[in-house]
Amino acid sequence: EPEVTQTPSHQVTQMGQEVILRCVPISNHLYFYWYRQILGQKVEFLVSFYNNEISEKSEIFDDQFSVERPDGSNFTLKIRSTKLEDSAMYFCASGGGSNQPQHFGDGTRLSIL
Amino acid sequence: EDQVTQSPEALRLQEGESSSLNCSYTVSGLRGLFWYRQDPGKGPEFLFTLYSAGEEKEKERLKATLTKKESFLHITAPKPEDSATYLCALANSGGYQKVTFGTGTKLQVIP
Numbered sequence: 001e002p003e004v005t006q007t008p009s010h011q012v013t014q015m016g017q018e019v020i021l022r023c024v025p026i027s028n029h030l031y032f033y034w035y036r037q038i039l040g041q042k043v044e045f046l047v048s049f050y051n052n053e054i055s056e057k058s059e060i061f062d063d064q065f066s067v068e069r070p071d072g073s074n075f076t077l078k079i080r081s082t083k084l085e086d087s088a089m090y091f092c093a094s095g096g097g098s099n100q101p102q103h104f105g106d107g108t109r110l111s112i113l
Numbered sequence: 114e115d116q117v118t119q120s121p122e123a124l125r126l127q128e129g130e131s132s133s134l135n136c137s138y139t140v141s142g143l144r145g146l147f148w149y150r151q152d153p154g155k156g157p158e159f160l161f162t163l164y165s166a167g168e169e170k171e172k173e174r175l176k177a178t179l180t181k182k183e184s185f186l187h188i189t190a191p192k193p194e195d196s197a198t199y200l201c202a203l204a205n206s207g208g209y210q211k212v213t214f215g216t217g218t219k220l221q222v223i224p
Contacts (some may be wrong), residue, residue, distance in 0.1 A: 004156075031210065042217070043157065043200065048210035056210045091156050101147055102212060104156035 002026040003015045004105035008090050013082055021077045021108045023092030032075045033093040033102055034067065036060070043091065049075065050098075081111075087112045115140045117215035119201050125221045128183055133184040134218045136201030144206040146184050148177050151198045151217065160199075191222045 005024045013019050021072045025032050034046040049067055067079045075094075079086055089109050093102040116139045126132055138146065145164055149157035163172040163179040170177045174195065176187040186199055198217040205213075 032214075033210070043202075043214040045211035045213070050210070058211065093156075098210065100143065101145075101159045101162050103159055104149075106154075106156045 003104055004092055004094055006090075006105035006108050008108060010109045010111070015084060015112050016081055018078065018080050019110065021079075021090050021092075021110070023075045023077075023105060024073055025075055025092065025094030026096075026103060027073070029096050029103075031055075031093035031095040031098065031100075031102075032067075032069065033070050033095070034077045035091045035093065035104075036088040037091065037107075038088045045076075073096060077104070082110075082112045086110060096113060114133040115184065115203060115205055115213045116191055117203055117213055119199075119215035119218050121218060122216070123219045126188075128192060128224050129190045131187070131189045133188070134199055134201075135219070136186070136215060137182060138184070138201070138203055140203055140205055142206035143223075144204040146179055147202045147204070147212065148175075149200040149202065150187055151200055153162055156157070157200055157202075157214075160218070177204070188220070191220075193222045193224050196220055196222045 007022045032049040037043045045058050047061045048055045068076050089107040091104050091107045093104045095102045118137045120135045145162050148160040151157045161177040164179045174189050179186045199221045200217045202212045202214040
């Protein structure tokens, strides 16, 4: 069964550094998403991406964050100048249509020291 | 603002003891209500989508139902492998892409 894959599974970074989280969505999907889950809290929406542009973003997704689909298979989340409070699990998801369910990867655990 | 509230926070069942998980929600217009299963250290795994009140979906020991204010996930004769956190989430019909999640119900099934 097709799945969303994310790398790395765990990323440890010094505060103030930049990180790039990578995702390979399901190949025929057109909608791409990033969510985060702080330990013990609920999954929170960050951004949706369709037709090579951001279609929606939450208040969490400020200028520190950016997304990119650099080629036909990858989808990335860049976090500039990381802060301690950026420590969380970051999930990538993809969907085949706006009314289709979103399928999630197993996440990247980001630890900011 | 869209809201999803799940209860109970945690549920412990004996193997074979059926029960239901509750998801109450408020939304201006419902595009879809979703149930996911999440195992520790993993991403949410899609289970069901429900689109309108009265709709029901089934998969193995799980059955999801929907009313205008709530959704239930019924678990019949659960097994230890059903132990996981079950997440309820919704999408708004107002053209928004985001999915709003509840905090989940952590289910433990004891042999």
